[in-house]
Amino acid sequence: MTTQAVRGWQQSPGQALRVREGFRVEDFDCSGTPGFPGTKRDAKRLMRQRGDTLGELQEKLFAEGRSGGTRSVLLVLQGMDTSGKGGMVRHVLGLVDPQGVHHTAFGVPTEQERSHHYLWRIDRALPPAGKIGVFDRSHYEDVLVVRVRSFVDESVWSARYDEINAWEQRRVDEGTRIVKCALLVSPQQQLKRLAERLERPDKHWKYDPGDIDERARWDTYMDAYQEVFDRCSTDAAPWYAIAADRKWYARLAVTELLTHALEGMELEWPAAAFDVDAEKARLSALRR
Ligand code: AMP
Ligand code: MG
Numbered sequence: 025m026t027t028q029a030v031r032g033w034q035q036s037p038g039q040a041l042r043v044r045e046g047f048r049v050e051d052f053d054c055s056g057t058p059g060f061p062g063t064k065r066d067a068k069r070l071m072r073q074r075g076d077t078l079g080e081l082q083e084k085l086f087a088e089g090r091s092g093g094t095r096s097v098l099l100v101l102q103g104m105d106t107s108g109k110g111g112m113v114r115h116v117l118g119l120v121d122p123q124g125v126h127h128t129a130f131g132v133p134t135e136q137e138r139s140h141h142y143l144w145r146i147d148r149a150l151p152p153a154g155k156i157g158v159f160d161r162s163h164y165e166d167v168l169v170v171r172v173r174s175f176v177d178e179s180v181w182s183a184r185y186d187e188i189n190a191w192e193q194r195r196v197d198e199g200t201r202i203v204k205c206a207l208l209v210s211p212q213q214q215l216k217r218l219a220e221r222l223e224r225p226d227k228h229w230k231y232d233p234g235d236i237d238e239r240a241r242w243d244t245y246m247d248a249y250q251e252v253f254d255r256c257s258t259d260a261a262p263w264y265a266i267a268a269d270r271k272w273y274a275r276l277a278v279t280e281l282l283t284h285a286l287e288g289m290e291l292e293w294p295a296a297a298f299d300v301d302a303e304k305a306r307l308s309a310l311r312r
Pocket of ligand 1: 133170
């Protein structure tokens with residue numbers, strides 16, 4: 025029996041997709057499949073393979089957390105409406121045991137949240153040791169929507185980039201590996217997805233009339249994203265630019281980045297905290 029080879033990544037996504045100096049969001053091709061020459065079919069197969077690896081690594085991380093370890097992973101998903109953040113959670117985090125996932129979606133701050141510093145709700149949502157945290161939107165909203173809509177003065181939001189970098193550095197120093205993925209969808213693709221949300225009754229719940237107002241501010245949003253990329257793609261917590269017009273590609277890319285992050289942690293099964301031979305002897309004594 026022959027198995028058909030799955031075409032894989034030409035270049036490691038960690039290298040190919042990382043936002044570096046000189047990255048221009050306006051020049052980015054949202055419909056491309058950077059680093060991956062394969063087809064949608066290849067992507068689905070590869071995703072299954074990597075999903076198995078991801079699942080095993082996640083269990084090791086969980087076991088480590090149960091055995092006194094303090095490390096965790098945080099996947100940050102940012103993107104315009106319809107960029108596929110929700111689907112990413114379903115399809116990528118769906119590859120691992122839900123017990124190991126700590127998911128938070130950030131919406132308009134509640135009254136209580138607004139009475140605190142903007143990082144207060146973010147701190148509270150951090151993954152506990154051994155878990156993979158997922159942020160659907162994040163602290164970056166405080167330099168994206170907040171900036172675009174002038175919810176605070178420029179003097180306030182402009183101080184946040186350095187503050188966010190310092191906050192992320194602390195989390196990394198404490199043992200959280202941060203993977204930040206910007207799902208970049210084109211305005212043309214967004215238009216299609218919004219139209220689909222209106223056409224299909226099963227998608228009406230996802231439609232928000234305010235999405236059209238946000239869309240009208242596209243260029244201002246892109247300026248805000250550009251500044252995030254310019255100032256907050258650090259060595260401690262780099263940004264990855266994910267072309268999101270093709271969902272299968274975006275999901276594969278994030279699966280790979282997340283799996284790669286866990287591989288880099290060199291996770292091992294924790295050693296037993298008991299005498300294995302003595303326990304075996306006790307158990308066999310019961311069989312007699
Ligand atoms: P959704 O992700 O579709 O549920 O929408 C959540 C909404 O909450 C989006 O319109 C965001 O822009 C908004 N949002 C998230 N964080 C903030 C924030 N810190 N300040 C104001 N609006 C926010
Ligand atoms: Mg929405």
